[in-house]
Amino acid sequence: MHAWPASEVPALPGQGRDLRIHDTATGGLVTLDPGPVARIYVCGITPYDATHMGHAATYNAFDLVQRVWLDTKRQVHYVQNVTDVDDPLLERAVRDGVDWTALAEQETALFREDMTALRMLPPRHYIGAVEAIPGIVPLVERLRDAGAAYELEGDTYFSVEADPHFGGVSHLDAATMRLLSAERGGDPERPGKKNPLDPMLWMAAREGEPSWDGGTLGRGRPGWHIECVAIALDHLGMGFDVQGGGSDLAFPHHEMGASHAQALTGEFPMAKAYVHAGMVGLDGEKMSKSKGNLVFVSQLRREGVDPAAIRLTLLAHHYRSDWEWTDQVLQDALARLDRWRAAVSRPDGPPAEAVVEQIREALADDLDSPAALEAVDRWAALQQTSGGTDTGAPGVVSRAVDALLGVAL
Structure with missing residues (x-):
């Protein structure tokens, strides 16, 4: 599967700083010190609908991570998946009377267009769950053969007790985990499981649903969490810098994924930092496909909204905060974009090194x-009120905003 084209990142004078970022697993800020190549895995979309602002906010956060690392003169090895077979996708295809593969391809293509418009830097590896199946099956077999997985009525489940570090990402109590598992794709009420929280690794073939050769597992399809583990281990290995x-x-996906990887390898941790972006709301509720309260990037683009203003709307909120989308936040971003473009369009201005x-x-x-x-904002205000004589300053500011914030002026 191919990603989207990369926009050029201007080189800036000097060098950026190492990133301090909030790690969910430790509950505090950690300073990341990658080697020459920083490694990051960000969970991708389930392509049964278009890119909404919640998606955009998440990918904007991890685009900033990449840009900070690039500014420290590091290379970035970024991997993202596409969950191109899953229950929500299959259910939407049945509802709309379309082929599930065609739906996945259509929505993935639209996602690429949105990411390109928003100037999100693409992953080096963009991997669909379906194409990862040949690498997933051996991992499930290894977990089963090691006693970390078991069969239940043809399905294969991971035993969370196989990982002594289980719970170390989200730090939730068992009751909360059970509640969230039921809400987020798990089946804690299924009889016969060793632990209600045990997640499915391999689902045996169901009538009318797609399935693949699972070797000794039988025909079926992979569970959600093992998909990302297989892709991350294949392309990044253990101990990569950021899981985003x-x-x-955070629960269950990253918690379960960490346990799968740690049980497979005997190494800890899967990622040095688990970084999570906040939720975007609309009309008082989290923006989500299941609720249908969505603002789509593609719809805004069709209405003629400048993608740079969409990005500035996202940047106006700290990545870890939950916030509400309103017409006003977009209008504020449009006004800011106009001020900035007016400021950098002048032939000279105040010195730019400080900004x-x-x-x-x-x-x-x-x-x-x-x-x-x-x-x-402060530099643009100074430009408007008193100007300056530095002929290079507007260009420096423009390049810095592009390189570090992903906004083209």
């Missing part, structure tokens, strides 16, 4: 994008 996604993935360093400092401090925007 929305806050609703570049302020953006760098803000982003290195747990991706504080609101503070970064305020730094550019």
